[in-house]
Amino acid sequence: DVKVTQSSRYLVKRTGEKVFLECVQDMDHENMFWYRQDPGLGLRLIYFSYDVKMKEKGDIPEGYSVSREKKERFSLILESASTNQTSMYLCASSSTRGLDQPQHFGDGTRLSIL
Amino acid sequence: DQQVKQNSPSLSVQEGRISILNCDYTNSMFDYFLWYKKYPAEGPTFLISISSIKDKNEDGRFTVFLNKSAKHLSLHIVPSQPGDSAVYFCAASRGRGTYKYIFGTGTRLKVLA
Numbered sequence: 001d002v003k004v005t006q007s008s009r010y011l012v013k014r015t016g017e018k019v020f021l022e023c024v025q026d027m028d029h030e031n032m033f034w035y036r037q038d039p040g041l042g043l044r045l046i047y048f049s050y051d052v053k054m055k056e057k058g059d060i061p062e063g064y065s066v067s068r069e070k071k072e073r074f075s076l077i078l079e080s081a082s083t084n085q086t087s088m089y090l091c092a093s094s095s096t097r098g099l100d101q102p103q104h105f106g107d108g109t110r111l112s113i114l
Numbered sequence: 115d116q117q118v119k120q121n122s123p124s125l126s127v128q129e130g131r132i133s134i135l136n137c138d139y140t141n142s143m144f145d146y147f148l149w150y151k152k153y154p155a156e157g158p159t160f161l162i163s164i165s166s167i168k169d170k171n172e173d174g175r176f177t178v179f180l181n182k183s184a185k186h187l188s189l190h191i192v193p194s195q196p197g198d199s200a201v202y203f204c205a206a207s208r209g210r211g212t213y214k215y216i217f218g219t220g221t222r223l224k225v226l227a
Contacts, residue, residue: 004157009155031213035217040123040219041219042118042120042203042217042218042219042220043158043203043205043217044217045214045215048213048214050213058214090157090158092157094213096213100146100163100165102148102160102163103160103213103215104160105150105157105158105159106157107155107156107157108155108156108157
């Protein structure tokens with residue numbers, strides 16, 4: 001079974017702090033993704049990466065950056081946290097081997113910015 | 115602009131009956147569609163998918179139907195069970211191998227015992 005592990009289930013930070021969310025997958029997947037989930041808005045893609053050191057902006061990249069130094073690890077960085085970044089953050093990974101490989105998700109990090 | 119829409123935020127169904135969850139999309143370039151199920155405090159789990167070359171895909175109690183002319187897909191769960199109570203998201207992808215999904219806003223299904 002694919003395992004996508006997010007380092008924290010719950011996190012509370014203060015406005016202006018630099019925040020790191022970590023994600024690790026154990027299936028040697030090439031693709032990794034960061035989403036945020038908000039009520040009434042579904043899942044929105046922040047950034048994704050299709051290879052080590054490669055990244056592409058998703059639909060809502062403003063205020064975020066990412067880092068992928070190793071294939072199994074994808075980090076989301078909030079450069080200067082703001083209250084409107086309070087949300088559920090979900091990491092996912094998928095394989096490029098074969099067409100139509102679904103994304104597999106971690107259990108999420110609920111982030112509160114005070 | 116919401117390219118993938120789930121217009122029913124919630125749905126209640128009696129145990130043993132059929133649950134039908136609907137999803138509409140606007141972009142005719144989408145050619146791969148998926149359904150995910152999400153329990154509280156857990157990440158979404160993949161349920162079933164369909165590519166645009168098919169109009170139906172079945173996996174046990176779950177069937178997805180695709181109507182390309184209407185830009186509409188639906189998920190049928192028969193028979194519904196209390197453990198199916200969850201939020202269901204549909205997602206769409208443009209181009210085989212692009213790997214990016216556009217998600218709908220979700221429908222909360224409650225199956226009543």
